[in-house]
Amino acid sequence: MISLPLSQRRRLSKTRSTSHLAQASEGNRAIVARDINMVFGEGAQQFQALYNIDLEVARGDIQLLMGPSGSGKTTLLSILGGILHPTSGEVQLLGQTVTNLSRKQLSAFRLHSIGFIFQGFNLFPALTAAENIELALKLKGVKKRPAHWEAMMLLDQVGLGDRAHHLPKDLSGGQKQRVAIARALAGNPALIMADEPTAALDSHSGHAVIDLLRTLAKDKGCTVLMVTHDPRIIDIADHVTYLEDGRLQAHPTLA
Numbered sequence: 001m002i003s004l005p006l007s008q009r010r011r012l013s014k015t016r017s018t019s020h021l022a023q024a025s026e027g028n029r030a031i032v033a034r035d036i037n038m039v040f041g042e043g044a045q046q047f048q049a050l051y052n053i054d055l056e057v058a059r060g061d062i063q064l065l066m067g068p069s070g071s072g073k074t075t076l077l078s079i080l081g082g083i084l085h086p087t088s089g090e091v092q093l094l095g096q097t098v099t100n101l102s103r104k105q106l107s108a109f110r111l112h113s114i115g116f117i118f119q120g121f122n123l124f125p126a127l128t129a130a131e132n133i134e135l136a137l138k139l140k141g142v143k144k145r146p147a148h149w150e151a152m153m154l155l156d157q158v159g160l161g162d163r164a165h166h167l168p169k170d171l172s173g174g175q176k177q178r179v180a181i182a183r184a185l186a187g188n189p190a191l192i193m194a195d196e197p198t199a200a201l202d203s204h205s206g207h208a209v210i211d212l213l214r215t216l217a218k219d220k221g222c223t224v225l226m227v228t229h230d231p232r233i234i235d236i237a238d239h240v241t242y243l244e245d246g247r248l249q250a251h252p253t254l255a
């Protein structure tokens, strides 16, 4: 059962009239998932986490993935981001069928096309905010000096220009999350995938982070797929998809 404030129910009523397949035209789809199934483990330990998932996300959209704990959100995000291989089904990202790629091709595709924001930030503790971003850029083949400039510019954009030389331990949760967002945006990836980016944040920093993500993503024309438990974020989304027990829900139950 999902309980939402009235304003968000109104907003949701706009989005839930569409099917799981967002109305994206052929060339305008950033993410296409076809009949995804995911089974973990073997024999008696087998557990099916996802059932027959079909999903499309249009380029430039912000798409939320919501649902109760254990419903399969992280599993689906990981499959759509090419981190996990599905048991069956096909994923296309930016017109490329990634479920066919070799491990090496896939990691190159991920590196250049997807910015991930993980719940735990995943910053290197021994590197400053700027160095964390520079490292991401160097992995993408950007040389030292331009990597430094871009890192500084991104930190400025997320309002952390004056914290560039701080280590993660000297930053607040919201600041660390903004560094993680800046790092995800480094190199202008076409896709941003975020797993509960506001989970560890208080409401004010949570909204600031989401606002920032939306502004930066829309300015840069990124497609954003975001897992969240936070119903307040619905207002910024173009589409909301609900998962329950590994299945997409056509009409979420509203209390």
Ligand SMILES: Nc1ncnc2c1ncn2[C@@H]1O[C@H](COP(=O)(O)OP(=O)(O)OP(=O)(O)O)[C@@H](O)[C@H]1O
Binding pocket: 040, 041, 047, 049, 067, 068, 069, 070, 071, 072, 073, 074, 075, 076
């Ligand atoms: N590697 C794994 N092996 C076995 N089962 C797994 C594995 N990863 C996830 N699962 C199971 O798959 C189901 C979905 O997990 P998932 O992490 O995708 O849920 P979630 O919706 O992200 O939950 P939460 O909101 O708590 O993060 C859960 O029942 C989980 O225990």
Ligand SMILES: [Mg+2]
Binding pocket: 073, 074, 075
């Ligand atoms: Mg999860």
